[in-house]
Amino acid sequence: xxxxxxxxxxxxxxxxxxxxxxxxxxxxxxxxxxxxxxxxxxxxxxxxxxxxxxxxxxxxxxxxxxxxxxxxxxxxxxxxxxxxxxxxxxxxxxxxxxxxxxxxxxxxxxxxxxxxxxxxxxxxxxxxxxxxxxxxxxxxxxxxxxxxxxxxxxxxxxxxxxxxxxxxxxxxxxxxxxxxxxxxxxxxxxxxxxxxxxxxxxxxxxxxxxxxxxxxxxxxxxxxxxxxxxxxxxxxxxxxxxxxxxxxxxxxxxxxxxxxxxxxxxxxxxxxxxxxxxxxxxxxxxxxxxxxxxxxxxxxxxxxxxxxxxxxxxxxxxxxxxxxxxxxxxxxxxxxxxxxxxxxxxxxxxxxxxxxxxxxxxxxxxxxxxxxxxxxxxxxxxxxxxxxxxxxxxxxxxxxxxxxxxxxxxxxxxxxxxxxxxxxxxxxxxxxxxxxxxxxxxxxxxxxx
Numbered sequence: 102x103x104x105x106x107x108x109x110x111x112x113x114x115x116x117x118x119x120x121x122x123x124x125x126x127x128x129x130x131x132x133x134x135x136x137x138x139x140x141x142x143x144x145x146x147x148x149x150x151x152x153x154x155x156x157x158x159x160x161x162x163x164x165x166x167x168x169x170x171x172x173x174x175x176x177x178x179x180x181x182x183x184x185x186x187x188x189x190x191x192x193x194x195x196x197x198x199x200x201x202x203x204x205x206x207x208x209x210x211x212x213x214x215x216x217x218x219x220x221x222x223x224x225x226x227x228x229x230x231x232x233x234x235x236x237x238x239x240x241x242x243x244x245x246x247x248x249x250x251x252x253x254x255x256x257x258x259x260x261x262x263x264x265x266x267x268x269x270x271x272x273x274x275x276x277x278x279x280x281x282x283x284x285x286x287x288x289x290x291x292x293x294x295x296x297x298x299x300x301x302x303x304x305x306x307x308x309x310x311x312x313x314x315x316x317x318x319x320x321x322x323x324x325x326x327x328x329x330x331x332x333x334x335x336x337x338x339x340x341x342x343x344x345x346x347x348x349x350x351x352x353x354x355x356x357x358x359x360x361x362x363x364x365x366x367x368x369x370x371x372x373x374x375x376x377x378x379x380x381x382x383x384x385x386x387x388x389x390x391x392x393x394x395x396x397x398x399x400x401x402x403x404x405x406x407x408x409x410x411x412x413x414x415x416x417x418x419x420x421x422x423x424x425x426x427x428x429x430x431x432x433x434x435x436x437x438x439x440x441x442x443x444x445x446x447x448x449x450x451x452x453x454x455x456x457x458x459x460x461x462x463x464x465x466x467x468x469x470x471x472x473x474x475x476x477x478x479x480x481x482x483x484x485x486x487x488x489x490x491x492x493x494x495x496x497x498x499x500x501x502x503x504x505x506x507x508x509x510x511x512x513x514x515x516x517x518x519x520x521x522x523x524x525x526x527x528x529x530x531x532x533x534x535x536x537x538x539x540x541x542x543x544x545x546x547x548x549x550x
Contacts (some may be wrong), residue, residue, distance in 0.1 A: 115140035116147020118417040119265035121428040155292040165270040195518040228386035261412040284357035303369040313375030396470040408451035421476040437490030508543040
C-alpha cells in the first residue's frame with residue numbers, strides 16, 4: 102500500500118475502459134492513491150484511434166486499431182456516452198469515429214487524467230505476490246518496458262490491477278477446411294480501412310455482425326458484388342444493391358471455390374472475415390489461471406474477478422454491450438470491492454457462483470462462445486453490480502433507448518443512422534427520422550429489458 106493506507110491500483114490500457122477506471126480511482130482520493138495507467142501507444146483512445154496503415158508499425162509493433170475510415174457509431178451518442186459526461190449536444194446521434202476520439206480526449210481533459218498515463222509503455226508481466234498486510238494478503242508486481250527498449254524494464258508493486266487492454270486487435274479466423282486453397286485475397290475486417298481498393302470486385306463477407314453489415318454496405322457503394330455469408334436467420338430488412346445473403350462457408354474446394362452450407366458455391370476475388378477477435382492477456386502470469394476457451398474468459402466472478410486473486414479485475418470483456426456505460430458501472434463496482442463497501446464472498450462461493458451462472462446460460466441453449474455476449478441481459482447485469490456496490494444505477498430510459506435503436510436497425514439497416522434522438526428532462530426520450538418526423542417508440546417505456 103502507498104503511504105496513509107491508500108490502495109495503489111495499476112490500470113493497463115488507456116482506451117475507454119482504462120480512462121474510465123482512472124477517472125473513478127481519481128475521484129476517491131480518500132481510499133486510493135493516484136492510479137498509474139500504462140499505455141502501449143502514444144495516444145489515448147485505444148480502438149478509437151484510426152490508423153491508415155495495417156499490419157505493423159516501423160518499430161515492429163502490431164497495429165492495434167481496427168477502425169475503418171468512414172465508420173460511424175451504431176449506438177446513439179445519447180446512450181453511448183459515459184453517464185457523467187455527455188457528448189456535445191450539437192452532434193448528431195450517430196457520430197463519426199473521429200468525434201468519439203475527441204470525446205475521449207475531452208473526458209481526459211475534464212477529469213484531468215493525462216498526468217497519470219505512461220505512454221509508450223508495454224506491460225511485460227503481471228504476477229501475484231503474497232504480502233502479509235496486503236489487500237486479501239496479495240499484491241501485484243507489474244513489470245513494464247519502455248516501448249521496445251527491453252533493457253529499460255521496471256517493476257512496480259500495486260495492491261490491485263485493472264486490466265483494460267481491449268479485445269479488438271487479435272483477429273479470429275475460424276478453421277475452415279481447405280482455407281489455404283483459396284486463390285484470391287484473404288483478409289480480416291481488422292485490416293479493412295476503406296471500400297475503394299475493393300471497388301467492382303466480388304467479395305464474400307463472412308459474418309453478419311455489425312462490422313460485417315457495415316462493410317457490406319460500404320462495398321455496395323463502390324459497386325462490389327457482395328455475398329453476406331452468415332449463420333443467423335436471413336435478414337429481413339432491405340439490403341443495399343448488389344448484396345445477397347448465403348449460409349456460412351463450410352469449406353474451400355481444391356480449385357479455390359467457396360462452398361456454403363446449403364451446397365451452393367462462389368468464387369470471389371476477395372474473402373473477408375468479419376468474425377471478431379480473440380481475447381489475449383499475454384502479460385498475465387500463468388499462476389493466475391485465467392483461461393480463454395471458445396471466446397470465454399474464465400473463471401471470473403461477475404465476468405470480472407478471478408476468485409483465487411480477487412484484487413485483479415478484467416474490465417470490459419463482455420460483448421454485445423453498450424460499452425462506455427458498462428465500463429462506468431464495472432469500474433465503480435471494482436472500487437466498491439476494493440474499498441470494502443461490497444464484501445466479496447469466499448473463493449469457494451465465488452467459484453460456485455460462476456459454475457451456476459455458466460450452467461444456467463448453457464441450459465438456456467447459449468453456446469460457450471456466446472456466454473460473454475450479454476446483449477439485452479446487460480441491463481440486469483449493470484443494475485445488479487450497482488445494487489451490490491451501492492452506487493447509482495444507469496438512468497431508467499437508458500436501456501429502452503438502446504434496445505429501441507436495435508429494433509430500428511433491424512427494420513432499416515440502410516437508414517437508421519440518420520435518426521436523431523433527444524433525451525427529455527423527465528428522463529424520457531423521443532426520436533425523429535431523416536425527414537424530421539417523430540417516430541413511434543418500438544418498445545413500451547416500462548419495459549425494462
